[in-house]
Amino acid sequence: MDLSFYIPAFVTLFVIIDPIGLAPLFVALTQGMTERQRRSIGIRSCLVAAGLLTLFGLAGEAVLGFLGISMAAFRMAGGILLFLTALDMLFERRTQRRQGTADAEPEGDDPSVFPLAIPLIAGPGSIATMILLTGQNDTTANLIAIHAVMALVIVFVFILFLLAAPLERLLGPTGINVVTRLLGMLLAALSVQFVIDGFRDLQVF
Secondary structure (H helix, E strand, O other): OOHHHHHHHHHHHHHHHOHHHHHHHHHHHOOOOOHHHHHHHHHHHHHHHHHHHHHHHHHHHHHHHHHOOOHHHHHHHHHHHHHHHHHHHHOOHHHHHHHHHOOOOOOOOOOHHHHHHHHHHOOHHHHHHHHHHHHHOOOHHHHHHHHHHHHHHHHHHHHHHHOHHHHHHHHHHHHHHHHHHHHHHHHHHHHHHHHHHHHHHOOOO
16 A cells, blocks of 8 residues: 555545534534434434545546536535525524424434535535545555545544534533634635636636
8 A cells, every 4th residue: 555645645635624624613503402413413424425425436527427517517506505504604594493493303404414414524625536536546456545545534524523512512602603603604705615616617717
């Protein structure tokens, strides 16, 4: 195994997925939930993201090509969906919906698939990275190693998700509210950047 290739691959995926940056987002998106609910959401989001990254790592270009979807379109769609989530965080619509449905539908506002798994963990950047890394060498050994690297990064994501509750206790209600609004603004900016990158890929400007 050539560590000179797989160590940079790990660093690249780690930076793009950004487990450290996802931890406060997880706190904001699961505000008011119990530790058991958060653990369940963390497991689902990581499993879904790992499954998607595995799919695109094995047959990414073929899947997008078969569906007639360009990576530019994928970036823009992810950006638009992420922007809608950012608006919910900025205007506390997620909190209001959760308070109104907590008793009737405990699982009615589950962020595990969207936006945690898609597009925060398995987003355009990480999907494109998996396609690139597996495309450099399509041998079986390389495919297994790249997916092992990806799984290790996902493990780091889950570990930091488990630390979300202590982080929430440290910040308190006021701190969480401030962080949620701030992260909503950052998510909005990130979503716009996804759309801009998509337009650049299309060479619109």
